Each structure stands twice: as C-alpha cells, then as structure tokens.
Amino acid sequence: MSWLDKIIDAIVSWIRRCIPVYNPAAWNDNDGIQFNNNCYNYACDVQTGTYAQPGRASGHLRPAPFTCQGVGPAAQWDGLRAVDCDRGCGCRDCCHKVALVIAPGPGFNDFHWYRLDRSGGWSHKPGGTPATNLDNSGNPITDPRTADRGAYTVFCGCYCVCKGKVTIN
Amino acid sequence: MSTNDQPVVFLQVYSGQPDPSWPLEGEALQEVVERVRAARAQRTAEAPPPVLGYRGFRIENPAGGELPPTTTVWRGVVVAVVDGTTETWRDQADLEGFLLGEARRRGHSELLKAVDAPSASSPQTG
Numbered sequence: 001m002s003w004l005d006k007i008i009d010a011i012v013s014w015i016r017r018c019i020p021v022y023n024p025a026a027w028n029d030n031d032g033i034q035f036n037n038n039c040y041n042y043a044c045d046v047q048t049g050t051y052a053q054p055g056r057a058s059g060h061l062r063p064a065p066f067t068c069q070g071v072g073p074a075a076q077w078d079g080l081r082a083v084d085c086d087r088g089c090g091c092r093d094c095c096h097k098v099a100l101v102i103a104p105g106p107g108f109n110d111f112h113w114y115r116l117d118r119s120g121g122w123s124h125k126p127g128g129t130p131a132t133n134l135d136n137s138g139n140p141i142t143d144p145r146t147a148d149r150g151a152y153t154v155f156c157g158c159y160c161v162c163k164g165k166v167t168i169n
Numbered sequence: 170m171s172t173n174d175q176p177v178v179f180l181q182v183y184s185g186q187p188d189p190s191w192p193l194e195g196e197a198l199q200e201v202v203e204r205v206r207a208a209r210a211q212r213t214a215e216a217p218p219p220v221l222g223y224r225g226f227r228i229e230n231p232a233g234g235e236l237p238p239t240t241t242v243w244r245g246v247v248v249a250v251v252d253g254t255t256e257t258w259r260d261q262a263d264l265e266g267f268l269l270g271e272a273r274r275r276g277h278s279e280l281l282k283a284v285d286a287p288s289a290s291s292p293q294t295g
Contacts, residue, residue: 035239054185071185103221127188129181129224151222
C-alpha cells in the first residue's frame with residue numbers, strides 16, 4: 001500500500017468514526033432497552049428509554065396524523081438536518097445519515113426511521129421489536145428508498161444526525 | 170409500560186408511535202397463562218425477524234407469578250425470558266389467535282385489517 005493509499009484510508013476511517021456500527025445486540029435485550037426505545041431512538045443512536053417522538057424534546061411535538069410535512073420539521077427542531085439522500089453528511093461535524101418514511105393510511109398511520117451504518121448498509125428497529133438490517137421481504141437494506149417497507153409507502157427524505165447537536169426524548 | 174403490577178398486552182404494530190395496549194385480567198389472564206404453559210412443552214427455532222406492520226403481541230408481567238416477565242408471540246413462535254434466559258417455544262395452543270380475538274374485541278379490528286393481520290393465528294414455523 002502506497003503512502004497515498006494509507007493517507008486516504010486514514011481519512012476515510014476518520015470520517016467513518018462517527019457512523020454507528022451495526023450492533024443489534026446493544027438494542028435487542030428482550031427487555032427494557034428493546035421495549036422502550038423505538039425507531040427514532042435507534043436511528044439517532046440514542047437510548048433514552050422513552051420511546052422518543054420527533055419534536056418532543058424541543059417542544060415541537062406534532063400530533064397525528066403523521067405526515068412528512070409534520071414529522072420531518074419536528075425532527076429538525078430536535079437538531080436533525082435535512083440532506084440529499086445521495087450525498088453524505090460532510091466531515092465538518094460528526095454525523096450519520098437517517099431516513100424518514102410514513103405509513104399514510106387509511107387505517108394505519110405512523111412514521112418510521114432507518115439509519116445508515118458504517119458497513120454501508122441500512123438498519124432499523126420497528127418499534128419495540130428487535131433491530132434488524134432486513135426489510136419486509138427478508139432482504140438486506142441497501143437503500144431505504146427501494147426496500148420493502150410494507151405499509152410505510154411514503155419516502156420523505158434523509159437527514160443528518162450530528163453528535164452533540166441532536167436532543168431527543 | 171404498565172403503571173402498576175398488572176400484566177399488560179401490547180399489540181405490536183407501530184414503529185414510531187406507542188403501540189395499543191390493555192390490561193390482562195380475569196378470564197383472559199387465565200386463558201393466556203394456560204396457553205403459555207402449553208407452549209412451554211415444545212421448544213422451537215428462533216423467532217422470525219421483525220417487519221414493519223403487524224408483529225404479534227407482547228405481554229409484560231412485572232409482578233412475576235404464573236407468567237414470565239415478558240412474553241412475545243408471532244407467527245407461531247412464543248419468546249419468553251425465563252430466569253434471565255430467552256427461550257423460544259412453539260405456539261401450539263394458539264396464544265396469538267386468542268390475543269387477536271381480544272384485540273378485535275377491544276376495538277382494534279380496523280387497525281388489524283389495515284395491516285393485514287391474520288384473521289386467526291399465523292401459520293406455525295420452526
């Protein structure tokens with residue numbers, strides 16, 4: 001490996017240090033951690049034990065019905081930053097990327113978040129059930145825009161979660 | 170979460186917002202106790218990976234006694250923590266089917282229909 005490759009590797013490693021490692025065991029305890037932390041907790045990589053709701057920590061909780069126009073800005077009040085899904089979060093801050101989707105109904109209205117892991121794959125935690133890197137068809141999630149999301153048919157967009165700049169509850 | 174020591178059933182269907190829940194008491198509690206006891210007779214493979222939408226039920230029982238502290242059931246598999254160890258059993262007494270009936274009786278029929286929950290229990294796996 002040339003000195004240039006080593007420098008590039010070092011830079012890439014430095015940037016990726018902020019991206020969470022896919023480690024479902026840290027969430028899937030079949031007990032309080034798993035049951036009291038939802039998709040928003042998992043995507044933000046913060047275990048509050050409060051089933052965190054976008055906007056609640058910042059005093060901008062939006063009641064149902066859940067829409068991209070309601071949940072997205074509420075999350076931004078918590079400190080998340082909107083970003084083009086095809087772009088990274090930059091290296092100025094220590095950030096990782098997440099994605100918001102909505103189940104629009106009728107009869108079933110909810111929101112859900114995915115996160116991009118250090119491996120380059122995406123993972124998620126459906127409510128109080130275990131975290132997984134598989135979609136509804138059992139396939140690894142390479143892109144939440146094309147994954148089988150069941151009833152969560154509306155893709156809202158991507159956001160950056162930057163350490164020290166996001167507070168959820 | 171329950172606010173006292175009474176067992177509570179959670180219909181695991183949402184991801185972002187809290188799941189519907191209700192206290193487990195009376196004849197329904199006894200029915201669940203018997204069906205969990207029957208399930209313990211046969212171990213099975215691991216539970217299927219979670220999906221978005223309907224994912225069965227979770228019973229939280231903080232007081233201990235006849236039920237494990239936590240029990241989940243979905244697609245024919247019962248998962249419970251017994252003495253700190255997670256065990257998986259075959260839902261041979263159709264605990265999931267019984268809880269589906271309870272959920273419908275408590276007014277969640279439209280929600281279950283919207284997420285294509287089974288009309289009775291799910292096919293058994295494992």
